[in-house]
Amino acid sequence: MKLNITALCAGYGRDNRVIDHLTLTVEEGEIITLIGANGSGKSTLLKTIGRLLPPESGGVYLDGRAVHDWPTGQLAREMAILPQLNSAPDDLSVAELVAYGRYPYRQRWRSSSDHDRAMVRQALQLTHLAALRDRPVATLSGGERQRAWIAMTLAQEPQVLLLDEPTTFLDVCHQLEIIELIGRMNRELGLTIVMVLHDLNLAARCSHRLAAIKDRRIRYLGSAAEIMTPEILRDIFNIQARIITGDDDIPYFIPTASCGGLPHPTHKQESSS
Amino acid sequence: MTATRVENSSRQHDRRRLRPLILLGLAIFVLLAFFFSLHQGVLQLSPGEMLRTIFSGEDSVNRQIICGIRLPRNLTAALAGICLALAGAILQGIMRNPLASPNLIGVSAGGGLGAVIVLIVLPQYYLLLVPAAFGGALAATLMIYLLAWKRGIQPMRLVLAGVAVSSLLGAIINALLLFYPDRVVGILDFMVGSLSARSWRQVHLIWPYALGGTILSLLLSRRLNILVLGDAAAVGLGIRVERTRLLLIAVSALLAAAAVSVTGLLGFVGLIAPHMMRLIIGSDYRYLLPSCAMFGAGLLMTCDTLGRIVMPPVELPVGIIMAMLGAPFFLYLLRRKNTA
Numbered sequence: 291m292k293l294n295i296t297a298l299c300a301g302y303g304r305d306n307r308v309i310d311h312l313t314l315t316v317e318e319g320e321i322i323t324l325i326g327a328n329g330s331g332k333s334t335l336l337k338t339i340g341r342l343l344p345p346e347s348g349g350v351y352l353d354g355r356a357v358h359d360w361p362t363g364q365l366a367r368e369m370a371i372l373p374q375l376n377s378a379p380d381d382l383s384v385a386e387l388v389a390y391g392r393y394p395y396r397q398r399w400r401s402s403s404d405h406d407r408a409m410v411r412q413a414l415q416l417t418h419l420a421a422l423r424d425r426p427v428a429t430l431s432g433g434e435r436q437r438a439w440i441a442m443t444l445a446q447e448p449q450v451l452l453l454d455e456p457t458t459f460l461d462v463c464h465q466l467e468i469i470e471l472i473g474r475m476n477r478e479l480g481l482t483i484v485m486v487l488h489d490l491n492l493a494a495r496c497s498h499r500l501a502a503i504k505d506r507r508i509r510y511l512g513s514a515a516e517i518m519t520p521e522i523l524r525d526i527f528n529i530q531a532r533i534i535t536g537d538d539d540i541p542y543f544i545p546t547a548s549c550g551g552l553p554h555p556t557h558k559q560e561s562s563s
Numbered sequence: 564m565t566a567t568r569v570e571n572s573s574r575q576h577d578r579r580r581l582r583p584l585i586l587l588g589l590a591i592f593v594l595l596a597f598f599f600s601l602h603q604g605v606l607q608l609s610p611g612e613m614l615r616t617i618f619s620g621e622d623s624v625n626r627q628i629i630c631g632i633r634l635p636r637n638l639t640a641a642l643a644g645i646c647l648a649l650a651g652a653i654l655q656g657i658m659r660n661p662l663a664s665p666n667l668i669g670v671s672a673g674g675g676l677g678a679v680i681v682l683i684v685l686p687q688y689y690l691l692l693v694p695a696a697f698g699g700a701l702a703a704t705l706m707i708y709l710l711a712w713k714r715g716i717q718p719m720r721l722v723l724a725g726v727a728v729s730s731l732l733g734a735i736i737n738a739l740l741l742f743y744p745d746r747v748v749g750i751l752d753f754m755v756g757s758l759s760a761r762s763w764r765q766v767h768l769i770w771p772y773a774l775g776g777t778i779l780s781l782l783l784s785r786r787l788n789i790l791v792l793g794d795a796a797a798v799g800l801g802i803r804v805e806r807t808r809l810l811l812i813a814v815s816a817l818l819a820a821a822a823v824s825v826t827g828l829l830g831f832v833g834l835i836a837p838h839m840m841r842l843i844i845g846s847d848y849r850y851l852l853p854s855c856a857m858f859g860a861g862l863l864m865t866c867d868t869l870g871r872i873v874m875p876p877v878e879l880p881v882g883i884i885m886a887m888l889g890a891p892f893f894l895y896l897l898r899r900k901n902t903a
Contacts, residue, residue, distance in 0.1 A: 375795070
């Protein structure tokens with residue numbers, strides 16, 4: 291399923307428009323990562339795509355139909371969301387959480403079908419959580435917990451998966467684990483993935499394309515090799531960086547300096563200098 | 564470490580299988596509480612005699628006491644307990660706040676103000692007490708909801724608006740009490756929550772709410788489970804979060820308002836019953852809601868009966884008994900959970 295974002299304006303009221311006439315096409319089966327400075331609107335864009343925020347104008351179209359017009363339960367079978375913040379009751383087990391992913395397929399007066407159970411099992415296997423299925427989510431480590439939530443989104447059998455900073459708060463090993471899982475879901479299940487990541491090196495590692503957001507629009511769009519250049523990084527993040535290309539042809543960046551102060555110095559700083 | 568983890572998960576597993584048994588146990592508790600309250604009092608009949616009195620058609624004094632006085636009071640207690648416990652459980656879920664109770668959405672303050680106005684300022688309209696309390700409770704909830712609305716409802720803003728509106732209404736209540744110091748005694752029963760002299764009229768008033776609220780909340784229990792995961796996750800799973808939350812707030816406001824207008828300010832049941840049941844049966848709303856309803860019913864009947872029999876001929880209002888027994892037991896459960 292193709293995801294089209296056309297002339298999208300979104301934000302938090304008239305005076306606080308975060309995205310302005312943004313246009314982007316996400317191809318079926320690709321992993322695209324939104325990057326940009328704090329407050330650039332990455333998360334807002336992702337939230338609008340996931341119908342968590344209504345657009346002011348323009349639209350997000352899945353399979354030619356605006357996501358805000360889809361019956362929300364039906365859309366939940368095509369598109370799943372991993373929010374940045376979520377909560378689970380203390381006694382909720384991994385298997386129960388993952389089974390909530392079957393909620394969009396529920397039928398009243400019917401308990402779960404064989405297919406429901408098979409999908410939950412498959413999601414647990416893919417995320418390597420089968421052994422932990424009866425453990426309360428609250429007792430898991432950060433990485434395991436994130437995998438459990440991803441397993442829930444997988445149980446929705448979506449075509450499109452939206453991930454909002456899936457690696458934040460995790461240590462390096464668990465970050466890589468999540469990134470590898472994302473790659474596996476894309477290859478084995480053909481999932482189209484749109485995500486927000488703060489770590490550029492991780493983003494370069496697993497994404498087909500990077501979309502860099504600045505000034506309320508997509509400023510640069512392309513492969514990691516095209517986007518990860520000192521000039522673009524300077525423009526987007528206001529940093530000086532060195533780019534090294536590894537043996538696997540994946541570019542890595544090493545930040546060397548910020549480009550002198552904040553991009554928009556406050557009046558106070560101006561007057562004191 | 565691994566050992567405790569394994570133990571943890573197997574204990575979890577056990578509790579899941581125990582859930583139907585716990586529900587059965589609660590049903591037995593409700594029945595026992597029901598017959599205990601019918602039985603206890605100045606007139607004491609043997610169980611056999613009691614049943615014969617109820618089902619015989621003759622119009623005896625015994626039958627009047629059992630069927631005309633104890634039975635309706637008992638049913639009022641049970642139905643109010645169901646309403647308040649369900650309202651509390653639902654509110655704790657949608658607010659994601661363990662302190663949420665019917666008091667929080669203004670039901671007590673609004674209902675209290677309605678009752679105080681009738682009882683103190685307009686005592687000649689005593690018959691309007693129940694509708695005034697009911698209307699006051701719903702009006703306060705509506706006010707809080709509208710004040711908290713800003714491009715959608717955030718639970719935290721709702722909690723804060725609830726606290727603010729409740730203290731405002733509380734201040735008005737106190738001001739009225741100061742203006743009419745001679746009539747304060749009459750309002751006391753309502754403020755602490757009492758079931759004395761409740762008759763079939765109260766039963767008829769409250770049962771449609773109890774029944775409708777129970778059915779609706781059970782139908783919404785799966786959605787409540789999803790809502791607890793957070794707004795974003797719930798939208799992702801295809802829930803219309805704002806609409807569902809408004810529906811649930813309306814259901815709990817109706818439940819609590821119906822109970823409060825009949826029994827007075829008994830909000831405490833709505834706070835402790837869901838917490839106790841969560842510790843015992845877990846947080847899955849499909850089991851939590853029915854268990855809360857049964858526990859609330861049994862608890863209120865038992866406490867009311869104790870209030871009648873501890874120091875006759877004086878009757879202690881059920882609200883006082885419940886707080887004095889409920890609070891320590893509640894604290895004990897909390898401590899036990901933390902050390903386990």
